[in-house]
Amino acid sequence: MNNPVVLITLGDPAGVGPEVIVRSFGTGRLRKLATAVVVGPPEFLTRALQSTAVRLSIEEVDLPREASLVGELGIPVIRSSRRVLPPVQWGRGGKETGRIAAEAIIKATKLVQTGEADALVTGPVCKEVLNLAGYDYPGQTEMLAHLTNAHRFAMMLVGGELRVALVTTHCAISEVASKITKRAVLEKLEVLHQDLKSRFGVDSPRIGVSALNPHAGEGGLFGKEEIEQIQPAIKQAKAKGIEALGPFPADTLFARRAQLKLDAILAMYHDQGLIPLKLTSFGHGVNVTLGLPIIRTSPDHGTAFDIAGQGTADPTSFIEAFKLATFMVRKVKSRSACIS
Structure with missing residues (x-):
């Protein structure tokens, strides 16, 4: 080569x-x-x-x-x-x-x-x-x-064995919830799945999907984005052969990455995904544009x-x-x- x-x-x-x-x-x-x-x-x-x-x-x-x-x-x-x-x-x-x-x-x-x-x-x-x-x-x-x-792309940060892609990136926190749609989550899952296979050599990617709200919305008590947008996107991704798991509460998902044998995590917004990554990989993380x-x-x-x-x-x-x-x-x- x-x-x-x-x-x-x-x-x-x-x-x-x-x-x-x-x-x-x-x-x-x-x-x-x-x-x-x-x-x-x-x-x-x-x-x-x-x-x-x-x-x-x-x-x-x-x-x-x-x-x-x-x-x-x-x-x-x-x-x-x-x-x-x-x-x-x-x-x-x-x-x-x-x-x-x-x-x-x-x-x-x-x-x-x-x-x-x-x-x-x-x-x-x-x-x-x-x-x-x-x-x-x-x-x-x-x-x-x-x-x-x-037209279909995603930002992913890599630090050691941790890979974190984002549904939303550089926008005000007040705008995040309105941008978490079934279409947006599904699109990022598809792009992430494809690039993990073609550019990272992961034959059968397992992707952990983060919830948006505390406790994954607690059955709709703390927000309905999980029920109305994220869960349907995961269901549709699975129908397309994508092994997407979740949505998991964000405060435990990263700690469970190894246990769940995840190849990547899809976070809903910038700081939700990047704070854990930078805590473990500050100074040697890498930004990758997927898609x-x-x-x-x-x-x-x-x-x-x-x-x-x-x-x-x-x-x-x-x-x-x-x-x-x-x-x-x-x-x-x-x-x-x-x-x-």
Whole structure:
């Protein structure tokens, strides 16, 4: 099997993205896993080399396949834009840094879609800054879904053996209940089931479904979403051959994961799913977008503007995101080889 080619987007140049990228290259671990190529303005990586004291060089290439010509002490970079860029201060994200981050995402996505690379690892961006730049998405997940014309997708966080997908993501807590519909829950179950099989190598996924309300609604006493929306979605998923279990009270589901032999958990909203995951995997969790026609992962942290430029940003989560992307590529290629 050929070595996977994985593209890395710069992220917001005012944040820690450039620093975690060069520090990740500095460990030597990326090269052992795949051919890694950064997409973004090279000058921000050069600045990150200075702040982190990583002794590598920036080598500009035009296409991912040219990265094989770059030596072990070089970081291959594809320039995402030819326009003249204004100065960017560490820790000060704004309209221009949002545009720079978005240009890298768009360029890298096209390269993966056209088969020039196998997967995409995105650097951290600031959602507010992306919106200031005119990219009106709740986050990179939705932006990538739009760019790849994916209509059924889901966000999943991975930390060690724990995998948690979400029905709702970045919305106000006051809006969550209205978004928990039979259709939404069933769609996420279908996407999760399919990607666990095709990209994680789980032949018969067991998915634990969380309730929305305390005590799973207590028979409707604390809310009827379980009875009217979640249970019917699970029943319909089972009819389609998906082994979905629940809904379970959220306060016990995660503790029972091993006992129930679950391959993944479907949580109803952002903090319900991510608090348990970050308690056990803070600093090395990975964000995965399910349902896209391309493989995409990202580190489970933001731009950290407050420490940008200090050379102290931890690359662990980024390295784990890169590692998981290569794992998924190999699973997909192995599955394709078996089918053919």
